[in-house]
Amino acid sequence: MSDPQEQTTANKGPIRRFLDTPPDNVAKTVTVALGLCLVASMVVSAAAVSLRPLQEQNAALDKQVNIVQVAGLYEDGIDVAQAFTSFEPHVLELATGDFADGTEVEGQVLDPMTFDDRAAAADLTLSAPLTDDPASIRRQANYVTVYLLRNDDGSLDKVILPVYGYGLWSTLYGFIAVEEDGNTIYGLQFYEHAETPGLGAEVDNPRWKALWRDKKLRTDEGEGDLAITVAKVPPAAGREYFVDALSGATLTSRGVDNLVRFWMSDRGFEPFLERVRAGEI
């Protein structure tokens, strides 16, 4: 006759038998650990997937806040989405300075409402690699989204241009607002970077941002040479082209100098700014 203890064990289901194994059983420990990992990863994945639309919505809103701010239209408590409707978005072809709204490129229709600048910079059909790359961005999109702000009579007030480039630790993404003369800076503002708080992150300090107001991109002389400079000492062209570098953050400041000069050059927005200066926009 068999042992009643063995009989009872044999009658138990697999789960009951598993639960009855001693806690120091290796197979039980490994199984419980794997089970916990599986459940935790499912919870994390579900949270990541379900929160993604909200994150994208917040990122889009943050960008809108920055466009509204750099153009000087921001006030506490305003309806940002409403304020953002004042701006006229366009997809710009950088090389020509012409708007490319509605153009079909490699099977994609360039729609200013949906054009994704960052995706375009990574898309092999919409971008080109850079060999001379002062802003350290590796590839440059052929098209970017720009925003126009007009006066009530329809004349141009400002153009808001996206700029980005590497600082010390991170790529800084922002906007530069240029007045209707195509040469006077109204503001520069970054909406994303990972520079050190108190050092490179002082690019967000309102006092430093205020230094950009009324600075000029190009000199009036000759070909209108690009003169805007972020440095510790003013350039030969004079103080109206000079933004004082952040103290203790020379490397981030150099990154900002590089990226602003790159995007304001012939390889960036200069073809478009020429058209702004000619009153064509």
Ligand SMILES: Cc1cc2nc3c(=O)[nH]c(=O)nc-3n(C[C@H](O)[C@H](O)[C@H](O)COP(=O)(O)O)c2cc1C
């Ligand atoms: C932990 C740490 C974080 C730093 N973060 C930055 C930064 O975000 N941007 C920057 O330009 N310099 C940063 N620095 C300082 C640079 O290493 C360098 O000393 C500084 O850019 C020189 O600026 P200065 O010539 O104005 O002193 C950091 C240094 C340390 C130790």
